[in-house]
Amino acid sequence: MLVFEFKTYGKALQVQAINEAIRTTQFIRNKAIRLWMDGLAKSWIELSRHCALLAKEFLWANKLNSMARQAAAERAWAAISRFYDNCKKKISGKKGFPQFQKDCRSVEYKSTGWKLADNRKSITFTDKNGIGRLKLKGTRDLHFYQINQIKRVRLVKRADGVYAQFCVDANRQENTQPTHQTVGLDVGLESFYTDSLGNKIENPRFYRTLVRKLKRSQRLVSRKVKGSSNRRSSRNTLGRVHLKISRQRKDHALILARCVITSNDVVVYEDLRIKNMAKNHCLAKSINDAGWYQFRIWLEYFGKVFKRITIAVNPSYTTQECSNCGVIVKKSLSTRTHVCQCGCKLDRDHNAGINILNLGLGTVGHTGTFAAPLTTTGGTPATQWLLDASNSLGEATSTLAGEILHQQVVS
Structure with missing residues (x-):
């Protein structure tokens, strides 16, 4: 539809x-x-x-x-x-x-x-x-x-x-050539997301950009008499500011999700519970402003349109675990660099992106019926294995929003 x-x-x-x-x-x-x-x-x-x-x-x-x-x-x-x-x-x-x-x-x-x-x-x-x-x-x-x-x-x-x-009543399907690329995405507040190759996308912060205009419009509404035409006009002005923020956020998520899907055959991301994360009163406004859930929805939609594989993985310990040796290295939110005793030194979001990709490839490896080596560096053998599995089993369906790992399917 x-x-x-x-x-x-x-x-x-x-x-x-x-x-x-x-x-x-x-x-x-x-x-x-x-x-x-x-x-x-x-x-x-x-x-x-x-x-x-x-x-x-x-x-x-x-x-x-x-x-x-x-x-x-x-x-x-x-x-x-x-x-x-x-x-x-x-x-x-x-x-x-x-x-x-x-x-x-x-x-x-x-x-x-x-x-x-x-x-x-x-x-x-x-x-x-x-x-x-x-x-x-x-x-x-x-x-x-x-x-x-x-x-x-x-x-x-x-x-x-x-x-x-x-x-x-129509279905949208687009045929594209395989890219033989895999990517893991770690979303954050400092940057919108960091992939498993270390690339970062800047967080636009649309709400923070228009917050002064928003507060001024809210003050104008509160000063007007209830039921008056001036108050209705001020409410309309306030609604236009909110509408602009929501449209900017949607447009950003849509364009970014399409670029990610068309550039990769397998996209792995975190299965986050945004509603629970927003209970943190210190970060709630920034978390809601980022629009991670809307980005995920568009990822899964374009995954179906372009017949790409999208996987949601459990985000637990993806930031703490070392992507090289697997040792847990505890770090606070202020620590932005992952340093392990094995000699691995990476940006914490880059390290998390690699761990997310490894989890996704391992999950698909267990759900399939084929045996083939998996890699996480270049992604070519793992990607080819996933493409062969999806071609043999049929069209790969995206993970539904909010579902957990054992409910992912390949039909």
Whole structure:
């Protein structure tokens, strides 16, 4: 499933109609949650039937397309299902009990309620909300896909306007030549990551760069009277700053992940628990600003697109262990150089990158059914072995985010 996003342009009345549709979506979702809490709905089918009853009871809810109402109930059932799954898995901490939504920002249509223009430059919403025709502006070309491939259309409200997202039923696959290279990545705060060859990528620190502008916008919001138009304008300005930071972080992670995947056949990285690491109040802001998890998500996505092998390994002792002799050399965060009694002297992140690569190659070596020598210096024999294994077993799938080592698969 591919998601293409376009900026929409319309009149003030059309934006007001979009806001009404979003509020109706929020109302239906919250009603579905309340129905489940009261024990009157135990399945998705019962929630779907309740949408029709709401349309008869509230005339303004009937203005929204019937499939859009069902999509709102689906959001409620998705939250309920996630809660049940977390309870079955017996995860530690909160299980994510479904909550009432206070600030919904999107409305989702399925196969009806909208019509795309022949030139794919505008979209018309045909339900009773009165949204009408919206112009589309973006870099993607929808002419490559049939109308029946577009399964859902979503209107998303952001600080700088309203965007239309098209969910297209298509798989993205790109064929590239093998590079016969392997790499291990050690992420950090001083540099974004250091690979097993000693190359470092600078940490951009997007939040730190705009923190002064962010604080000024927050002060302007706090000085305005609640409910006034000036406060709404100041909130919009603050939202634009946050939006810029998030877009910079996403763009950086996307471009970097694509470069890493296309340059290597095997990419090994740390299976970090960012949520637990952010509990350190001294480093929480810097850890969240780095965007390691988003970088990992894009690594795994491009791994599937370019048919590369991505491996998540346990990060324990990757910094302390010597990559040459395997002896544990304890060091604090302020110690940036790894010095071992065997004579090995490396940057601590470079040493960790080599250990991560060794762990990844060893993991794949145990999961396969072939016997071949593994190397960690140049990577050519190990890479060739992994390519032969993946070609014999089929397409190599990326490790799912948040999964542990024994759940990695090669299908």
